[in-house]
Amino acid sequence: MNTEFAIELIGVSKVFYPPKTEPVVAVDNVSLSVRRGEIFGLLGPNGAGKTTSLRMISTVLKPTVGKVLVAGYDTVREPDAVRRTLGFLSGDTGLYKRLEAREMVEFFGRLYGMDEALLKSRTAELFEILDMTEFAETQCESLSSGTKQKVNIARTIIHDPPVLVFDEPTSGLDVMVARTVTDFIRRLEKDAGKSVIFSTHIMQEAERLCDRIGIIHEGKLLAVGTLEELLELTGKKSLEGAFFELAGATGVPE
Numbered sequence: 666m667n668t669e670f671a672i673e674l675i676g677v678s679k680v681f682y683p684p685k686t687e688p689v690v691a692v693d694n695v696s697l698s699v700r701r702g703e704i705f706g707l708l709g710p711n712g713a714g715k716t717t718s719l720r721m722i723s724t725v726l727k728p729t730v731g732k733v734l735v736a737g738y739d740t741v742r743e744p745d746a747v748r749r750t751l752g753f754l755s756g757d758t759g760l761y762k763r764l765e766a767r768e769m770v771e772f773f774g775r776l777y778g779m780d781e782a783l784l785k786s787r788t789a790e791l792f793e794i795l796d797m798t799e800f801a802e803t804q805c806e807s808l809s810s811g812t813k814q815k816v817n818i819a820r821t822i823i824h825d826p827p828v829l830v831f832d833e834p835t836s837g838l839d840v841m842v843a844r845t846v847t848d849f850i851r852r853l854e855k856d857a858g859k860s861v862i863f864s865t866h867i868m869q870e871a872e873r874l875c876d877r878i879g880i881i882h883e884g885k886l887l888a889v890g891t892l893e894e895l896l897e898l899t900g901k902k903s904l905e906g907a908f909f910e911l912a913g914a915t916g917v918p919e
Contacts, residue, residue, distance in 0.1 A: 670734070671828045671860030672699035672722055677731035679717050691717040693884040694731075699862050704854050706875035707864040708908065714884040715864035716755075719832045722862070723753040735828055749777070752826040754817055754834055762806030766797065769805055770819045777824040784823070791819040795849065811842030818846065822853070829853065831863035835870065847874055868905045878904070880911055887911040 679692040692714045699705040707715045720726040721733050724744040732739060738746040760769055767788060774784040792798045795815045800808060805816065814834065822829065831850065835843035847870055853859040854876075865871055871878050872892055879889045888895060888911050892904060899910040 669701060670698045671701050671703075671736060672705075672862055673697075673732075673734040674718070674722075675732045675734070677718070677721065677728045677733060679714075679721060679726060680729045690884055692721070692728075695881070695884075695886045696731075697879055697886060697889055699860055700876075701860050702854065702858045703876040704850065704861045704863070704874050706871040706878045707862060707881055708866070708868070708871045708878050708904075709864075709881040710866055713881045715866075715881060716832055718881070719753075719830050719862070719864055720755075722830055723751060723755075724748060725753075725755075749824075750826055750828055752821040752824070752829045754821040754829075754831045760805040760808075760813055760816060763804055765802050765804055766808065766812070766816045767792070767801040769816055770823055773820040774823040779824060787823060787825070788819070791823065794852075795819060796845065811838050811845075814838060814842070814846065818849065827859060829859050829861045829863075831861065833864055833866070835865070835867065843870075850874060868903075868908070872904050880908055882912045 674695050674697050677692060677695045678690065681689045681691060683689065695718060707718060709715050717726065721728050721740065722735060724740045724747050727741055735747045736750045738750065740747050764772065770788050770791070771784055774788065792801055795818065797812055797815050800812050805813060808816065818834070835846050838846065850861060850863065851874055854861055877889060877891055878895060880887045888898060890898065895904065895907045896902065899907040901907045901910055
């Protein structure tokens with residue numbers, strides 16, 4: 666990684682132009698930096714601009730205004746370099762239902778040009794870590810929602826990228842599987858030194874996982890800081906209270 670920052674958004678806006686309606690500003694002049702080796706949480710309600718921001722980071726969308734850098738690479742001018750550096754898990758990523766779990770992960774590894782011997786050993790390692798070895802030969806259509814998400818995580822990181830983007834990775838999962846997923850994300854940072862940015866609307870996830878948190882609402886980045894810094898900024902005792910205070914909501918909890 667050729668910069669002190671894993672991800673940078675510099676004055677980024679994204680405007681959609683639906684036919685016959687007014688333009689929609691999904692992200693409004695957002696600037697933030699994710700440091701190397703940290704977990705950065707993007708916290709906000711549905712429709713706040715979290716997914717649009719992450720899709721610009723992943724090169725799926727281009728910013729209308731501003732610049733996005735991943736490991737120093739410009740997402741518009743150098744998208745191939747960004748994709749080699751990045752692992753991206755979207756909330757709506759599907760699996761090829763007739764492929765077995767192991768086949769699915771290995772398929773993505775081959776797309777990244779991985780050596781076969783390395784691919785086999787890396788797949789086995791990830792299946793062991795994610796506790797899904799017994800499902801390796803099960804077709805994806807027969808997997809539970811939790812195991813499907815584990816397969817998605819494995820195919821996201823099979824090429825061992827230094828920067829990872831997770832868009833609401835625990836959405837729809839039961840509490841046990843969700844905890845396995847968040848524990849794995851923490852392990853990526855602590856054991857492997859990965860840089861992670863992920864979106865969530867679950868306050869407890871952000872509190873437990875994140876080194877720093879960005880609060881986004883109606884496309885605007887309202888504040889960035891550690892949990893302690895956000896509580897000090899707002900005078901609240903909980904992240905939920907800090908969020909509602911910054912968002913200007915009435916009936917703000919402590």
